[in-house]
Amino acid sequence: MDKKRIQLVVMALLITTNFYQLTAQRTTSxxxxxxxxxxxxxxxxxxDKSDAETVHTVANHLVKDIxxxxxxxxxxxxxxxxxxxxILIGSLDSPLIQGLIKTNKITVNDIEDQWERFKLLTVASPWKxxxxxxxxxxxxxxxxxxxVFELSKRIGVSPWYWWADVPIAKQSKVVLKNPNYTSKAPSVKYRGVFLNDEDWALKPWASKIMDPEIGDIGPNTYAxxxxxxxxxxxNMLAPAMHEVTGAFYKYPENKIVTDRYGILMTTSHAEPLLYNNTTEWDKQKNGEWDYVTNKDGVLAVMDARVKEAAPFENIYxxxxxxxxDTGMKDVPEGYTKAGVLEQVIREERNILQKHIKKEPEAIPQIFVPYxxxxxIxxxxxxxxEDVTIVWPDDNYGYIKxxxxxxxxxxxxxxxxxxxxxxxxxPNDYLWLNTTPPALMVEEMGKAYRTGADTYWLLxxxxxxxxxxxxxxxxxxAWDVSAFDFGxxxxxxxxxLSALFGAxxxxxxxxxxxxxxxxxxxxxxxxMAWDWRWNSLDAKENIRDTEFSFQNYNxxxxxxxxxxxxSKKAKSIYKTLPKELKSAYYQLVLYPVVGAHLVNHKMLLAQKNRWYAQQGRAATNSLVDKVKMYDDSLGLITKAYNNLSNGKWKGMMTAPDRLPELQMPPMETISLSEEPAFSLFIPNGNTNSGYYELPKFYRSTQKSHNITLYNKxxxxxxxxxxNAPKWVKIGKxxxxxxxxxxxxITIDWSNIxxxxxxxxxxxxxxAGKEESVLLAVDNNKVPDDVLYVEDNGVVSINPAKLSRKEEKKGSKVAVIDGLGYLGTSVQLGSVTDKGWANTTVSYDFYAxxxxxxxxxxxALPVFGKDEDxxxxxxxxIDNSPIHWESTASEEYSFEWQSNVIRNAAINTSKIWLAKPGKHTLKLVGGNPGMVIQKAIIDFGGLQESYKGPAPTYRK
Structure with missing residues (x-):
């Protein structure tokens, strides 16, 4: 890597060390x-020697970083x-820092009695x-x-230097310009992650690469x-807890390591008082895991756990x-589940007070109604009142x-x-991260605005x-104000550009x-179109997707x-110096190319099956292509596991982590010795001896295709x-x-x-004449409409609107990066009181x-609360308003369909008295509803997954 390139990368890292540039309160000139x-x-x-062990830990990391x-x-x-x-490092109460305060070398009033804030200050002659x-x-x-780690980022050490192999570029000098900085208070008090479903990657990798002496996820991994x-x-971590993994407290060093870094331990909804009943509860020894019938046994293990964990910082x-992850057992007659849980929590709080020697309200506790x-x-x-309620999403990104x-x-x-x-x-997603950032901003943002500022767990x-x-x-979670829909x-x-080049x-x-x-x-x-957890739908039951080869291309x-x-990601990879390739492979190339390969594998297999029905000569060639994509997926996965001299071996190898490793069903056919052919017309009429293209409209000026295929x-x-003079034919x-x-296109200037x-x-x-009919609507439509009918359909992008109406403080928001069309419209905010007083209008011609x-x-969101x-x-125009809803009962067929496709699709039947200009209106109801697409069907809508592209007036 040449010196100039290193300097550019370092400069980029110094400028953008995070997803957003840090906002600083300057304390000096x-x-x-x-x-x-x-x-x-x-x-x-x-x-200072007497400072917290966490401070010594990060100081040693800074030594290595520098x-x-x-x-x-x-x-x-x-x-x-x-x-x-x-560089002088210390907590506010350390003798080192107190000495600087007493000699008037620094002032720290703005961070005193604050939660997790810090300052960087330059001081002349702090001592003789x-x-x-x-x-x-x-x-x-x-x-x-x-x-400390803020300084590390400023000198070019990425937080991902180890976990994603982001290289640390050497520098001949490091001079910090304007280093003085005071952090803001974090937006959310407790912020962290849950390591879950570790069976497929984290456990196999950690047990062989990180903690081979115990063959498990252990202290080296947690460090x-x-x-x-x-x-x-x-500041917090919920540890791995599946059956394949030893419980966190099985290995005493784990809790020592996490405390050394100052990380609070929390647990999932299934682990009361830090106790992992998945692997730690012994039914033969302890009986049933049932508070009603085995109260003493249940409380005893929780008591022992709290006693062990009490010296450390935890969230219980x-x-x-x-x-x-199973539901609470049915309770006997005379009990209610709510009543039993209330009793459980009283006993748990007694245990906490017994071992931590604080009033319960001073001990961080969460209740997760999962x-x-x-x-209940x-x-x-x-x-x-002092217990933090942690609202869960529905596991698919929509907060319940x-x-x-x-x-x-x-x-x-x-x-x-x-x-x-x-x-x-209804289905797993354990492989690639495809949750749109805009969805996270929409869902987590509204949670924050309605009070969720205490605990965020991912x-x-x-x-x-x-x-x-x-x-x-x-x-x-650190600075929610830096994130918005725009x-x-x-x-x-x-x-990424800060890491790999502006x-x-x-x-x-x-x-x-x-x-x-x-x-x-x-x-x-x-993309296999199976519902893996549906007993009537076996994992191997791969079938055609709803993405259509026949309609709307x-x-x-x-x-x-x-x-x-995929091509763009690969081309960038080729231009990068060797030092950046591993990090780029992990963060960009593998997820993008992996998604590309799986989609090609499944969709081309579907195309093969469709081609076989038509007897196309191209049918058999698709079999080899699908095998090639499947092989390529295996090759890029193997390459991932061998990155950085095998550092990540096991991270991508488990079969169940990758989607449908088995080959999808395909067909091969025998072809005719004699000349044979046929025509196919997307969205049109295709019958032997009678072919008709979809109608051409001056108002949209779209082209259409004819596919001639050999058999x-x-x-x-x-x-x-023969063809009309005003028709343009590509070949x-x-x-x-x-x-x-x-x-096939129309020459609109000569028609x-x-x-x-x-x-x-x-x-x-092949010596046989075939005729393809076509029709043209050459009428002009009014200039003041955004959308027009095209072959019996008006398709609308809700973010491209004619007008909006906002009343009583309700706002219409456009959300970039969310929805089938890459943008959506939100009708009011969840913080609106009562009704969303908004209307968006779309003028169209039919x-x-x-x-x-x-x-x-619509986005399949939940109502903000039970009311x-x-x-x-x-x-449409002044028709009665048809009230629709995104609500569906969780785990119902409708809900499963909605979360799999990220859309709640509603249908409204409306009468149009005459052709001409009309207006579709989306009217605010309960605030915060998000609409990502609308289609008005006049009888021409063809079968597909998401319908035609917007029919904008040309």
Missing amino acids: NTEEFQLFYQNEVASIVV ASVTGKTPQLSYKKTKGKTA GLDKALVIVGSDRRGTAYG KVCELLLRLKA TVGMRGIH KEVLD YKSGMQLP KLSNPTEAKRKGGIGVYYHISYLGS NVGDIKPGELGMQFFLDM NSNDKIPAY RYQEDFKQIFTEYFNLGFERKPEY EAETRLKRYNSI SKEAVSWQVI TKGKTILEEQIA PDKPFLKGEIIFNI DKAGYVTVYTY TGTRYGVQ
């Missing part, structure tokens, strides 16, 4: 600078040093013999750690996880469910409940448990390959805008979009022998071995001045009348 490494001299590091950047290891001292420069110092002071041990969390300004889950527990809570269960005004004022606060990885019904699965989603989530699409490209920022935006949009339409894991367009971003072993010769003759796509025209294209194919069906594709629904209105 902009002329300040600090020479950390200059003329081969490196600043020493000073830490050595990696400069090639020179700084001296770490526990007493006052002399020289030109030093030291010319200048950079002081890093934290309001507590984690605040100090964040300040690296905790370091990453601190570098990302997180209260309440209980069944073993592992799955069936939410219904809603039934009237009483929960202590937000706080009502009373809950938002709870002393214990509110939190959220959110997923970007999940194993469960189910990140195995961390890899969810790195970008994890960082986005934690950055948002910039959510820019964060990841900015971060010249790629626009490329990264194009790649990841498409990557997340395509994954939102349908996750790569769902839908499947082909999806493949082309994946081809485009025999020998090539078929063909030519166009007029040829010799086709497999198939030929012929583009006769008539409102309607008909024509005929005559082919001679040449038909009568009953139409309006399809609206609020998910209604929005659909109206």
Whole structure:
């Protein structure tokens, strides 16, 4: 890697070390600078011996970070040093920092009695013999750690230097310009991740690479996880807890390691008081896991766990469910589940008070109403005021409940448990992170605005390959004000361009805008079209997707979009120096190319089966292509596991993690010896001897295609022998071995001045004439409409509107990066009181009348609380408003369909009295509803997954 390139990468890292640029409160003039490494001299590091162990831990990491950047290891001292420069690190209450305060060298009033804040200050002559110092002071041990790692980022050490092999570029000098900085208070108090479903990657990898002596996820793994969390300004961890993994407390060193990094331990909804009943509960020894029938046994193990964990900083889950991730058992007559949970929580709080010697309200506790527990809570269960309620999403990114005004004022606060990885019904997504950043901003943002500022936990699965989603989530938890609907699409490209070069920022935006949009339409894991957890639908039952090859060029367009971003990702990879390739492979190339390969594998297999029905000569060639994509998926996965000299071996190898490793069903056919052919017309009429193209409209000026396909072993010769002069034909003759796509357009400048025209294209194919009919609507439509009817359909992008109406403080918001069309519209905010007083209007022109069906594709969100629904209105002109809803009962067939396709599709039947100009209106109902697409069907809608593209007026 040449020196100039290194300098550019380092400069980018210094400018954009996170998804967003840090906002600083400057404490001195902009002329300040600090020479950390200059003329081969490196600043020493000073830490007070009595400071928290976490501070010593991160100080040692800073020594390594500086050595990696400069090639020179700084001296770490526990007493006052002399020289030109030093970095002084300490918590607010440490003697080192207190000494600087007492001698009026620094002022720290703005971070006193604050949670996890820090300051960077330059100080001249902090004591005799030291010319200048950079002081890093934290309001507590984690605040100090964040300040230290903030400096690491500024000198070019990415938080992902180890977990994604982001290289650390060497520098000949390190001079910090304007280093003085005061952090803001974190937006969310507790911020962290849950390592879950570790069976497929984290466990196999850790047990062989990180902790081979115990063959499990152990202290070496957790040390690296905790370091990453601190570098990302997180403060808590819910450990891996599946059956294949030893419980966190099985290995005593685990809790020592996490405390060394100052990371609080929390647990999932299934682990009361840090007790993992999945692997620790012995039914033979302890009896049933049932509070009603085995109270003493259940409480005894929780008591022992709290006694063990009490010396450390923890967040305790209260309440209980069944073993592992199962529901609470039915209770005997005379009991209620709410009543039993209330009793359980009282006993748990007694245990906490017994061992921690504090009043219960001073001990961090969470209650997670996950799955069936939410219904128990809603039934009237009483929960202590100081316990934090953690609202879960539905495992697919849609939060099931937000706080009502009373809950938002709870002393214990509110939190959220959110997923970007999940194993469960209706289908798993354990492989690639395809949760759109904009969805996270929409869902987590509204949770925050309704009071969820105490606890944010992200189910990140195995961390890899969810790195970008994890960082986005934690950055948002640190400073939620830096994220909005307008910039959510820019964060990841900015971060990646800081790592790999500013010249790629626009490329990264194009790649990841498409990557997340395509994954939102349908996750790569769902392309087999099976519902893995449906007993009637075996895993092997791969079938045709709903993406259509016949209509709207839908499947082909999806493949082309994946081809485009995959090609771009590969081309960037080729230009990168060797040092950056491993990190790029992990963060960009593998997820993008992996998604591309799976989609091609499944869709081309579907195309093969469809071709076989038609007897196309291209049928058999698709078999080899599908096998090639399947082999390629195996090769890129093997390459991932061998990155960095096998460092990640096991991280991508488990079969169940990759979607449908088995080959999809395909067919081979025998071809005719005699010349044989046929024509296919997408969206048109295709019958032997009678072919008709879809209608052409002056108002949209779209082109259409004719596919001529061979059905025999020998090539078929063909030519166009007659066509209207105002028709443009992409190719007029040829010799086709497999198939030929012929583009048909209208020469609008030379077409006769008539409102309607008909024509005929005559082919001679292998000596036989075939006729293709066409019709043209040459009428002009009013200039003041945005949308027009095209072949019996008006398709609307809700974010492209004619007008909007906002009343009583309700607002219409456009959300970039979310929805089938890459953008959506939100009708009011969840913080609106009562009704969303908004209306968005779309003027369109139709040449038909009568009953139409309006399809609206809404985000399948839940109502914000038990008193609020998910209604929005659909109206054309002054028709009665049709009230629709996104609500569906969780685990119902409707809900499963909605979350798999990320859309709740509603239909409204509306009468149009006459052709002409009309207006579709989407009317605000319950606030916060998000509409991503609308289709008005006049009878021409063809079968497909998401319908035609918007029919904009040309």
